[in-house]
Amino acid sequence: MRTRVRAGDQGAFGELFDAYARAVYNHAYRLTADWSTAEDVMASTFMEAWRLRDKVDPEGGSLRPWLLGIATNTARNQFRSNRRYRRAASAAAAAETAVPDHADEVAGRIDDRRRIATALTALAALRRPEREVITLCLGEGLDYEAAAEALGIPVGTVASRLSRARKKLRRTAAGNAAEKVRVNREGPRPVRQTRGDHAKAIRPAQEGNR
Amino acid sequence: MNANTPRDEQDAQLLSRTARDLPSGRHQFHKERLMAQIHEQVQQSRRDERTAAPAVPAAPAKARRLRLPRPAITLPAMAFGLSAVIVAGVVTLGGGDGVRESGVATGPALTTDIGTATTKGVPQLLDQISLAAAEGDHPTVRAGQYIYIESVLADTHVRTVDDRSSLVGQELHKRQMWESADGVEGWLIDPAVNDSSEGETLTLPDEQGNTPKAHLGSPSYDYLAKLTTDPDALLAKIYKETEGQGNTPDQQAFSTIGDLLSESYPPPELYSALFETAAKIPGVVVVDDAVDAAGRHGVAVARLDETSGQREEWIFDKKTHVYLGARNVQVKPLKEEGILIKPGTVNFTMAIKNRAVVDGMKETPSAPAPSQAG
Numbered sequence: 001m002r003t004r005v006r007a008g009d010q011g012a013f014g015e016l017f018d019a020y021a022r023a024v025y026n027h028a029y030r031l032t033a034d035w036s037t038a039e040d041v042m043a044s045t046f047m048e049a050w051r052l053r054d055k056v057d058p059e060g061g062s063l064r065p066w067l068l069g070i071a072t073n074t075a076r077n078q079f080r081s082n083r084r085y086r087r088a089a090s091a092a093a094a095a096e097t098a099v100p101d102h103a104d105e106v107a108g109r110i111d112d113r114r115r116i117a118t119a120l121t122a123l124a125a126l127r128r129p130e131r132e133v134i135t136l137c138l139g140e141g142l143d144y145e146a147a148a149e150a151l152g153i154p155v156g157t158v159a160s161r162l163s164r165a166r167k168k169l170r171r172t173a174a175g176n177a178a179e180k181v182r183v184n185r186e187g188p189r190p191v192r193q194t195r196g197d198h199a200k201a202i203r204p205a206q207e208g209n210r
Numbered sequence: 211m212n213a214n215t216p217r218d219e220q221d222a223q224l225l226s227r228t229a230r231d232l233p234s235g236r237h238q239f240h241k242e243r244l245m246a247q248i249h250e251q252v253q254q255s256r257r258d259e260r261t262a263a264p265a266v267p268a269a270p271a272k273a274r275r276l277r278l279p280r281p282a283i284t285l286p287a288m289a290f291g292l293s294a295v296i297v298a299g300v301v302t303l304g305g306g307d308g309v310r311e312s313g314v315a316t317g318p319a320l321t322t323d324i325g326t327a328t329t330k331g332v333p334q335l336l337d338q339i340s341l342a343a344a345e346g347d348h349p350t351v352r353a354g355q356y357i358y359i360e361s362v363l364a365d366t367h368v369r370t371v372d373d374r375s376s377l378v379g380q381e382l383h384k385r386q387m388w389e390s391a392d393g394v395e396g397w398l399i400d401p402a403v404n405d406s407s408e409g410e411t412l413t414l415p416d417e418q419g420n421t422p423k424a425h426l427g428s429p430s431y432d433y434l435a436k437l438t439t440d441p442d443a444l445l446a447k448i449y450k451e452t453e454g455q456g457n458t459p460d461q462q463a464f465s466t467i468g469d470l471l472s473e474s475y476p477p478p479e480l481y482s483a484l485f486e487t488a489a490k491i492p493g494v495v496v497v498d499d500a501v502d503a504a505g506r507h508g509v510a511v512a513r514l515d516e517t518s519g520q521r522e523e524w525i526f527d528k529k530t531h532v533y534l535g536a537r538n539v540q541v542k543p544l545k546e547e548g549i550l551i552k553p554g555t556v557n558f559t560m561a562i563k564n565r566a567v568v569d570g571m572k573e574t575p576s577a578p579a580p581s582q583a584g
Contacts, residue, residue, distance in 0.1 A: 008252070010248050010249065013244065013245070013248055014241065014244075014245055017240070017241045017244055018237075018241070021232065021237055021240065021241070022232065022237075025230075025232055026229045030225060035230075039232065039233075039236060039240070042240065043240045043243065043244070046244050047244065047247060047248075050244075050247075050248050086456075087427070087469070090452070090455040090456065090462075091425070091428050093455055094425055094426070094427050094451060094452070094455070095423075095425065112230075117454065118454070119225055121454055121456075124455075124456075125457065125517075127368065129368070129370060129375070134225070135225060138225045172457075
């Protein structure tokens with residue numbers, strides 16, 4: 001397959017598309033929080049793959065990591081600022097959960113929407129490089145080497161980003177749970193205190209948070 | 211290689227179980243389109259080889275910026291995006307790994323002096339702001355008219371090139387947005403976003419025929435006009451509809467109101483009510499001095515997101531209490547990806563330059579629309 005892709009075999013690209021369009025589409029969605037953007041990213045990814053075909057290493061396994069890497073770069077363009085991603089993610093999460101439950105909508109579908117909303121909200125709490133690693137490794141199940149190949153970064157970097165991202169996800173999940181329990185929004189927040197706080201100017205604000 | 215502990219399994223499920231199929235017919239549609247484009251390129255490069263064999267220099271990769279359309283872009287815009295890919299494919303073969311830069315120059319991270327925050331006087335200030343807001347000139351928007359918002363903005367973000375991350379600040383740039391009262395039609399000119407200086411359409415529905423419904427996170431003028439102006443009811447609605455979003459419910463409520471104040475033009479009753487609502491959110495502070503993106507000093511109503519150490523500030527004129535703009539300032543150090551985001555870093559800054567109701571898209575209050583006036 002790699003040889004055929006490098007040679008510009010058009011049929012090979014058709015096969016690639018059939019095999020990986022869905023994976024690229026879903027990966028793009030996690031990175032853009034918008035299904036229609038994800039579709040655009042998916043389409044552009046395969047065109048970009050065609051353009052970059054002679055960069056494919058002749059040796060190696062599946063081309064899926066390579067395609068997901070191109071999709072990551074393409075999606076990165078959509079949301080250069082994390083702020084924009086967060087907005088999109090929260091809008092999408094709201095849209096996924098706000099849709100009225102149709103009588104004919106099966107329970108599984110509603111669960112699916114909830115899961116998507118939860119996932120997007122969690123992803124929005126990450127910085128972009130972390131989000132990219134976590135969607136590749138956990139969303140698409142790439143191992144460290146494949147994710148490193150996809151992103152063009154060292155394996156060690158993948159590992160460290162992933163562990164940081166996981167920690168954050170858990171912290172976010174724990175934080176959300178804690179927030180719901182704490183009805184009056186008071187009390188210490190030991191988990192969230194940043195150590196080494198040098199911004200003295202802001203002290204009064206923190207102390208004064210009710 | 212991945213150690214699969216039960217917790218990892220949970221994490222993995224969080225993401226992988228969200229997978230969906232492409233909408234029906236779209237797989238085949240995109241496949242045919244891809245094959246047609248590849249075919250076309252092959253033909254084109256054969257023609258090129260015949261005509262201008264030696265004369266193709268290594269074209270500058272930078273000159274050709276590939277950008278994808280933003281969300282909610284119509285089919286023609288998408289076709290444009292794809293045809294741009296084709297052209298670029300010919301020009302910049304081997305021109306990089308697909309990472310592209312925005313259309314706005316970047317420089318060092320933006321910084322500022324952090325103003326002093328206090329909870330003292332928050333209700334009084336918001337009261338004054340609310341009163342000023344009620345007096346403001348807010349014409350109603352008729353069907354067929356558009357809301358026009360002109361702003362200047364810039365942000366600071368982590369840029370990663372070849373695994374080396376650095377903090378860069380965007381050059382301050384102008385942004386113009388038009389939106390119909392129902393939120394369905396729109397146009398955006400923002401060099402940080404657009405491919406072309408003409409801007410791009412925000413008109414809905416998208417290529418799948420979906421007309422997204424206006425909601426709190428993406429409101430149209432019509433939606434805002436129908437929103438309750440009772441602060442308690444409004445606050446309850448905000449908490450309910452943003453549940454689970456953002457770092458904390460309070461911060462998310464504050465940000466939601468902040469977004470309604472910035473690139474939108476709420477009717478006066480609601481505009482005024484938004485400030486009364488904000489006054490009810492715990493943790494809101496007054497910052498004695500803040501500068502908007504246009505360099506105007508003012509007083510800010512702000513809230514610290516304790517998770518990220520970032521303070522969101524809404525900036526008002528000290529005397530008239532008119533809304534000037536907003537910014538997001540790092541007030542506690544945050545280390546991410548080996549990059550330290552120091553206190554005083556301006557993560558985002560924006561100033562509203564003009565808000566108006568105009569009769570046509572791409573029409574500004576001072577100049578009629580280029581082609582489609584009225």
